[in-house]
Amino acid sequence: xxxxxxxxxxxxxxxxxxxxxxxxxxxxxxxxxxxxxxxxxxxxxxxxxxxxxxxxxxxxxxxxxxxxxxxxxxxxxxxxxxxxxxxxxxxxxxxxxxxxxxxxxxxxxxxxxxxxxxxxxxxxxxxxxxxxxxxxxxxxxxxxxxxxxxxxxxxxxxxxxxxxxxxxxxxxxxxxxxxxxxxxxxxxxxxxxxxxxxxxxxxxxxxxxxxxxxxxxxxxxxxxxxxxxxxxxxxxxxxxxxxxxxxxxxxxxxxxxxxxxxxxxxxxxxxxxxxxxxxxxxxxxxxxxxxxxxxxxxxx
Amino acid sequence: xxxxxxxxxxxxxxxxxxxxxxxxxxxxxxxxxxxxxxxxxxxxxxxxxxxxxxxxxxxxxxxxxxxxxxxxxxxxxxxxxxxxxxxxxxxxxxxxxxxxxxxxxxxxxxxxxxxxxxxxxxxxxxxxxxxxxxxxxxxxxxxxxxxxxxxxxxxxxxxxxxxxxxxxxxxxxxxxxxxxxxxxxxxxxxxxxxxxxxxxxxxxxxxxxxxxxxxxxxxxxxxxxxxxxxxxxxxxxxxxxxxxxxxxxxxxxxxxxxxxxxxxxxxxxxxxxxxxxxxxxxxxxxxxxxxxxxxxxxxx
Numbered sequence: 001x002x003x004x005x006x007x008x009x010x011x012x013x014x015x016x017x018x019x020x021x022x023x024x025x026x027x028x029x030x031x032x033x034x035x036x037x038x039x040x041x042x043x044x045x046x047x048x049x050x051x052x053x054x055x056x057x058x059x060x061x062x063x064x065x066x067x068x069x070x071x072x073x074x075x076x077x078x079x080x081x082x083x084x085x086x087x088x089x090x091x092x093x094x095x096x097x098x099x100x101x102x103x104x105x106x107x108x109x110x111x112x113x114x115x116x117x118x119x120x121x122x123x124x125x126x127x128x129x130x131x132x133x134x135x136x137x138x139x140x141x142x143x144x145x146x147x148x149x150x151x152x153x154x155x156x157x158x159x160x161x162x163x164x165x166x167x168x169x170x171x172x173x174x175x176x177x178x179x180x181x182x183x184x185x186x187x188x189x190x191x192x193x194x195x196x197x198x199x200x201x202x203x204x205x206x207x208x209x210x211x212x213x214x215x216x217x218x219x220x221x222x223x224x225x226x227x228x229x230x231x232x233x234x235x236x237x238x239x240x241x242x243x244x245x246x247x248x249x250x251x252x253x254x255x256x257x258x259x260x261x262x263x264x265x266x267x268x269x270x271x272x273x274x275x276x277x278x279x280x281x282x283x284x285x286x287x288x289x290x291x292x293x294x295x296x297x298x299x300x
Numbered sequence: 301x302x303x304x305x306x307x308x309x310x311x312x313x314x315x316x317x318x319x320x321x322x323x324x325x326x327x328x329x330x331x332x333x334x335x336x337x338x339x340x341x342x343x344x345x346x347x348x349x350x351x352x353x354x355x356x357x358x359x360x361x362x363x364x365x366x367x368x369x370x371x372x373x374x375x376x377x378x379x380x381x382x383x384x385x386x387x388x389x390x391x392x393x394x395x396x397x398x399x400x401x402x403x404x405x406x407x408x409x410x411x412x413x414x415x416x417x418x419x420x421x422x423x424x425x426x427x428x429x430x431x432x433x434x435x436x437x438x439x440x441x442x443x444x445x446x447x448x449x450x451x452x453x454x455x456x457x458x459x460x461x462x463x464x465x466x467x468x469x470x471x472x473x474x475x476x477x478x479x480x481x482x483x484x485x486x487x488x489x490x491x492x493x494x495x496x497x498x499x500x501x502x503x504x505x506x507x508x509x510x511x512x513x514x515x516x517x518x519x520x521x522x523x524x525x526x527x528x529x530x531x532x533x534x535x536x537x538x539x540x541x542x543x544x545x546x547x548x549x550x551x552x553x554x555x556x557x558x559x560x561x562x563x564x565x566x567x568x569x570x571x572x573x574x575x576x577x578x579x580x581x582x583x584x585x586x587x588x589x590x591x592x593x594x595x596x597x598x599x600x
């Protein structure tokens with residue numbers, strides 16, 4: 001399998017693959033969603049079922065007319081109905097990916113998390129994974145969780161690790177190098193995540209997570225910069241070479257996400273994991289590009 | 301008072317000011333400390349008392365010979381003795397700033413925090429403040445706490461806020477705009493810091509923190525980028541304009557620190573606050589420049 005080096009590689013791969021994925025969009029009515037759907041149709045990376053509230057907005061009706069074989073339109077009464085219906089379509093296997101339009105995220109999640117009719121099987125852990133390309137780093141980097149789980153338990157860390165390394169492998173990395181992020185290398189029971197990290201490393205050494213290399217606790221600079229690791233005398237193969245960053249809590253993951261998009265020209269793509277199908281719930285302040293890449297990532 | 305726009309302004313100000321500060325250095329023996337002391341002597345921004353263990357290293361003896369009126373050398377038996385003696389010198393008012401050489405940080409802190417002979421008065425809160433210049437942001441930014449207090453209590457947040465706004469004012473900002481950082485704008489009792497933020501805003505409104513403007517909870521992108529705030533519909537005068545960032549915990553502060561130095565060409569200067577005098581304890585992986593700026597900042 002080829003290694004995905006950046007987001008163009010992802011869209012190239014999708015364009016060249018056989019059998020496009022179908023995306024159910026709940027409540028498409030805004031210009032960002034229009035940009036994403038139009039570009040995905042034009043570049044041939046996905047087909048769509050547009051679940052609209054009340055009526056189909058003119059720009060989406062135009063797209064449906066332009067790509068009739070690749071675009072279905074379903075009209076339901078209210079925005080909340082679009083969420084329920086789009087979830088149902090994915091449950092029934094009639095779409096592979098769920099994507100949020102103008103709907104409030106909480107309302108979409110309500111339908112996704114519905115115990116009887118939702119997309120999260122009992123016992124599964126919902127999390128959020130982001131893939132990013134930072135030009136100064138030069139390769140794809142996956143990190144979690146910047147959006148859903150506030151203070152992961154050991155069980156939640158294990159799920160997050162599974163989702164993040166799974167995405168890294170789908171991007172062509174055979175043996176993901178995973179940095180367990182902390183503000184120091186020290187393990188200290190006052191910081192439960194540092195204790196969980198030790199347990200994760202133990203389990204990884206027992207082969208429970210497949211072909212993977214875990215390092216840490218270490219700070220993000222050590223994970224992403226060889227020289228910083230050298231100065232600190234840290235010799236893990238993860239140093240300066242991480243494919244995956246696992247963050248200790250939602251605040252630190254979010255700070256990384258926001259800082260790289262603001263100051264490091266980072267492109268990002270995020271999605272919910274743990275559900276029966278990927279769910280794309282881009283943030284309001286994300287760029288159109290980022291939303292498009294999120295859709296592409298979910299279709300990989 | 302003039303506004304300090306970047307680190308050159310700080311060293312300019314120190315060079316032009318009357319009465320240089322004196323810095324007690326505990327255990328100067330490494331090339332980074334040599335760089336800092338030599339440059340500070342050459343640029344005329346500080347005088348030094350070098351407290352050496354066993355002997356004075358040749359490069360420092362050379363500097364003392366070159367600047368005899370501005371450099372004292374004291375020899376004590378061990379590195380731990382250098383910490384105790386340097387602290388004593390500051391306690392007695394014979395130096396204005398304490399700076400770590402090759403000594404282990406914990407050993408220096410041991411002397412600094414000594415109840416009888418240290419530099420922290422009973423009831424005072426020890427914290428760490430960083431000043432940074434990020435070229436893409438274009439003005440000095442102060443943030444805390446990335447290094448000392450793991451999960452601030454309300455009382456600790458109040459101290460951190462005081463130290464950070466104090467530094468911002470010394471840098472010439474009359475009314476610091478302070479962003480209380482979180483991963484969301486929502487206040488939620490599951491996240492105690494968001495509750496403390498509300499209390500801090502209430503107390504600020506009552507005038508308890510002087511001329512200051514508090515905004516938040518908000519994410520770092522909203523604090524530093526006007527457009528992100530506009531998209532989210534957040535209208536605080538702090539949006540896109542923060543002079544100070546208060547982080548909810550040490551992990552998120554540390555991620556910001558490491559990410560801006562790695563990817564945003566940020567220059568940084570950090571110091572301990574709450575002590576009778578500023579204490580400069582640069583991190584191993586900090587650049588020589590950063591260590592020099594830390595010293596300069598402590599002398600402001």
